[in-house]
Amino acid sequence: MTTTDLASPAPPDATPPAAPPPDAVGSDRWYLSSAPIVRALVHLCVPMAAAMIVGAVYNVINAGVIGSLHDNALLAAVTLGTPILGLVMAVGGVFGVGGGSLISRLLGAAENDPAEGTKIRRVSSFALWGAVVAGVVLGVAGLLLLQPLVTLLGADAATAAATGTYVAVMLAFVPVLTAAFCLEQLVRAEGASRQVMVGLVGSTVANLVLDLVFVLVLHWGVGGVALATGLSNLAVVAYFATWLTRHSEHMSLAPRWFTLSPAVLKPVFGVGVGELLQASFLIVTSLVLNNLAAAYGDGPLAAMGVAVRIAQVPEFLLMGVTLGVLPLLAYAYGKGDRGRLTAALRVSALTVGGVGLFFAVAVFLLREQVITTFVADPAVLTIGATILTAQLVAMVANGFAGLLTSLFQATGRSVPAIVMSVSQGVLFVPVVLLGNLWFGLPGIVWALTITEVVVCLVGVGLLVASRGAIERGLADGSPERTRRHSFGRVGVARGEDLPGDEGGVERAGKAAVDGGVQDCLGDLLARQADVEGSTDVHP
Numbered sequence: 035m036t037t038t039d040l041a042s043p044a045p046p047d048a049t050p051p052a053a054p055p056p057d058a059v060g061s062d063r064w065y066l067s068s069a070p071i072v073r074a075l076v077h078l079c080v081p082m083a084a085a086m087i088v089g090a091v092y093n094v095i096n097a098g099v100i101g102s103l104h105d106n107a108l109l110a111a112v113t114l115g116t117p118i119l120g121l122v123m124a125v126g127g128v129f130g131v132g133g134g135s136l137i138s139r140l141l142g143a144a145e146n147d148p149a150e151g152t153k154i155r156r157v158s159s160f161a162l163w164g165a166v167v168a169g170v171v172l173g174v175a176g177l178l179l180l181q182p183l184v185t186l187l188g189a190d191a192a193t194a195a196a197t198g199t200y201v202a203v204m205l206a207f208v209p210v211l212t213a214a215f216c217l218e219q220l221v222r223a224e225g226a227s228r229q230v231m232v233g234l235v236g237s238t239v240a241n242l243v244l245d246l247v248f249v250l251v252l253h254w255g256v257g258g259v260a261l262a263t264g265l266s267n268l269a270v271v272a273y274f275a276t277w278l279t280r281h282s283e284h285m286s287l288a289p290r291w292f293t294l295s296p297a298v299l300k301p302v303f304g305v306g307v308g309e310l311l312q313a314s315f316l317i318v319t320s321l322v323l324n325n326l327a328a329a330y331g332d333g334p335l336a337a338m339g340v341a342v343r344i345a346q347v348p349e350f351l352l353m354g355v356t357l358g359v360l361p362l363l364a365y366a367y368g369k370g371d372r373g374r375l376t377a378a379l380r381v382s383a384l385t386v387g388g389v390g391l392f393f394a395v396a397v398f399l400l401r402e403q404v405i406t407t408f409v410a411d412p413a414v415l416t417i418g419a420t421i422l423t424a425q426l427v428a429m430v431a432n433g434f435a436g437l438l439t440s441l442f443q444a445t446g447r448s449v450p451a452i453v454m455s456v457s458q459g460v461l462f463v464p465v466v467l468l469g470n471l472w473f474g475l476p477g478i479v480w481a482l483t484i485t486e487v488v489v490c491l492v493g494v495g496l497l498v499a500s501r502g503a504i505e506r507g508l509a510d511g512s513p514e515r516t517r518r519h520s521f522g523r524v525g526v527a528r529g530e531d532l533p534g535d536e537g538g539v540e541r542a543g544k545a546a547v548d549g550g551v552q553d554c555l556g557d558l559l560a561r562q563a564d565v566e567g568s569t570d571v572h573p
Contacts, residue, residue, distance in 0.1 A: 062225035063283075066138070066365040067145065071377045074362055075355070075385065081231035082222075083354025085238075090346050092238045099245050100259065111196035111256045114187045117317045118176070118201055119211070119263075124313030125172060126165050126212035130219030132306025133161030135443045136298075137223040137285070138361040142368030144284070150368075154284035158220055159291035160298050165216035166209050173208035176201070200256040207264030214267040217274035220285065223361050229277055233270045241266035304448025308439075308455030315459020322463055323478070330475050337418035344404055345425040348393035352429065355385050356436035363444035372508045379441060386437055390430035397426060420476070424483045431486035438493035445504050450496040457492055461485045 058064055065077045100108050137154050144151035176183055180202055189197040204211075214237075221230050241262050248258025278285050327334045359382045366375035397404060405418045435454065442451040462485040469477025469484075 063141070066141065066225040066362055067369070071374070071381045074378070075359060075381060078225065078227045078362055079355045079358030079385075081227040081354075082358040083351045085231045085234035086350040086354060087347065088235050088238050090350060092242055095242060096245060096259070099242075099249055100256070103249070103255070105255075107193045107196045108256050110193045111189070111200045112259060114189055114193065114197050115200045115204060115256075115260075117187065117320075118183075118204055120313050120317060122169070122172065122204075122208050122211045123215050124310045125168050126215030127219070127309035127313070128306035129161040129165040129168070129212075129302065130216035130306070131309050131443065132302035132304065133157050133216070134219035134223035135305050135360060135364050135446065136301045137220065138225075138364030138444070139368030139446065141223070141284070142365035142371070145369050151284045155286035155288075155291045156293045156295070157298055157302070158278075158282075158285040159287060159289065160293055161216055161220060161302065162213060162287050163289055163292050164302075165212040169209035169212035172212075173205045176205040176208070180205070196256050200260050203257050203260035203264065207260070207267065210264055210268050210271060214271045214274070217271060217278070221274050221278060222358075223364075224278075224282060224285070225361050225365070226277070226281075227358060229274075233273045233277075236273065237266045237270040240269055301446055301448070305443045305446065305451050308443070308448075308452040311452065312455035312459070315456055315462075319459050319462045319466075322466060323482075326466060326470050326478050327475075330478075334417055334421075334475060334478075337414050337421050340405060340414070340418050341421040341425045344397065344422060345429055348389065348397070348426075349429050349432070351389055351393075352386055352433035353436065355382055355389070356433060356440050359437070360440040360444050363441055367445045367504075367507060370508050370510070372505075375508065379437075382437055383434065386433040387430070390433045394426040394430055398423060417475070417479075421479050424480050428483040428486040431483070431490045435486065435490045435493050438490075438497055442496070442500070445500075445507060447496075447500050447503065450493075450500050453496060454489070454493055457489045458485055461488055 065074045069077070096112075100112060136157050140150050140154050140157070144154075180198060184194055184198045184201060187197060187201070218230055218233065221233070244262035244265055245259060248254045248262050252258060254261065275287055278287060323338075327338060359378060362378050363375060366372075366378060401419045401422050402415065405415055405422065435458075439451060439454040442454060462481060465485050466478055466481035469481045471477070
């Protein structure tokens, strides 16, 4: 499949900006292109992990703010409405993660063929406005079906009113929320992880301040909580959009660049749909797990809550690595730099293994002391130590599975990426049901661990199966391939046909009249998408 639609000639007033040298030391592009791998990973991953940890701290403080009202219905309303927020973020991820991974690949390819950079503005415009339109549709549909939705979320007579208020305000801000998450991924695609951290931390601080004002001062209850979330995300949309407009070399958020070309839709949705499916399955698995654990009383539920909170910090560190490295992998792949891709993957794997094992061993050895800081009930302590052990093992396996998922997303392997995204949910439900049936509570406790280990093994199998396609994609993006295409363009300009490009002489003649032979032909001779599943765009 050719990508002529994506690479269609730009309007006369849209001259592509000259890209700065990719090896300008200290720039975001330098970290993606040629910085030492360890420095690049620190630049990309540490801010991501820091922002996620700050978000986790906010969740605890936010619960405290609502809890200070001493109304269990309000706490329950926010808890019941959480799946809506997760689903909305997943919708934004369809466009943001899919678009961001494609943009990073095109940035890498632009090092060898500058014509690739001209395609990025169409991808970024489609990602943003696609997320906004999807958010509008989702928000309007949710408001029209508000009462059935509240019932579906599990609200009873005591919590229905508060849940309805919270969900209604949240639905009104859905386009803002999807745009915020999408823009976050687009900024990350540029390698600007520090800007992402600034935006996320600033949004978290703003959200907390607005929570205090709306809830404790104005007494707006859960409606104030939802409003604070919406307004803080509106601020982060403004920040990310302003940063991209002022600093991005190739991206544009202007609606005029919006396109429905299959050359854009296929790679964006091929990678992004996995995010939506993963979020959907996570909601289902959470509901199944909570309902099964509730049958054993409040103790196991409390122990699970404590274990999850303890494991969150190292888990967020691992997620910072697996999510932060994605633009680096995509850039190296688009550039055709096999050595850098391999090195980034190897160092990331060592980091995930080292950090995961260190925290797992440390927390395991101090598990009783750690759990005691949260609860004093001896019954909860006993089961909590077992649950924490299972969570820590699952955390390490999940870290490697997440790294493999990022690799598939970065290289445009849509099928493996989707399989990795949905496999946890597909496997967990039968495992936890059978575990509960055969072993009772221990079966529930270890179900997630077994699932994560199996998912990791599935990822290894998919990697082995995808190596050939990844190698072909690297060869297509290599400088040698680009030079061969450059010679071909010169031949066409002289009136020579290229194999597989019948009619090239006529098109070259038209381009020559406009004085842009190589640029136009660089678009017309766009890369062929990999027949065996690649969703990348090659020159």
